[in-house]
Amino acid sequence: MIRKGMGLLALLVLAGSATGASAQTMSYAQAGALIAKSCGADIEKHCAQVNVGSGQLYACLSAKPGQVSAQCAADYGKVEASIAKRAAAQIDAFTICKNDAREYCKGVVPGDANLLDCLVTASKVVSRACTQVLTDAGWR
């Protein structure tokens, strides 16, 4: 019984990460809007004295599983996953795109924006990994 339950959970996690891999990350504005839309009522009702920052809101809502709407739980999960992915991509981008930058953006004046601009402009030739990480980072 327990085994079966765990299997289902693992499957759900796998399904979730598979979707996450192909889906585009959402913007921070979209993330904020989605939390407000799907969780606004639950927040006002169950976590009115909790601020959104530092994971406090997520922790508060998570601590009330039976009371928070399924839509809120699902969408907040999506938001957390998307934000984590975008944040990781922003950190990884410069490493993953290093070779492409060296090859295609030689004369670029130092500066993150210039380099990223070059990599995006040269997207026809830069590696798929670099293009993907820039997409996930929200930079193209």
Add this chain to the structure above:
Amino acid sequence: MSLPVRFARSAVLAALLAASAPALAQTDLSNAQIVQGLQGVAQNAPTVTAAVLRQMAQQSIAKNRGIPQARPDFVAALDKLAQITVQIQFQLNSAIIRPESYETLGSIADALHNPILLGYKFLVVGNTDATGTREYNLKLSQERADAIAQALVTTFRVPAGQVEAVGLGQEALQDPTHPDAAVNRRVQIYNIGGYVRPQ
């Protein structure tokens, strides 16, 4: 989708980059407007820090018991900086940000994550109207500015070193002739110069 197209849509970003006159008081700035407003460091821009402003606001209260009749000198330095003005909804007498403003917070975060703004540092300034005591307003606005900065650097993943927060209470009224007007209750974000990301 190319980078320039994305930037064209980013009005918030734009606002954060260009040194402009204060009081762009729209509530819904696009990403491009924010970026535009916050872009660029003004020539000979004064050095501004949260700590210095906090001290000046406290001095302003200590010195003068009346409502300031004009924008005080110490905020003149701010007027020269690239900036945007946004409205964030809080619970009454509280630093709890209402869900309806999460999207606005996200828009600001999108702008600060834009490559154009990666190399800059930003100051979040909270302001109240003149209802209530000046000391209370100073304290509340600091707590609110802190809440915004905290949301930006945690929930919305802006690097912690890139954001400072200060509350000025009612010491920098937007409209001193109407001290209780809604226009005074605002959050301003200023580009205060270069930021080097830790490697």
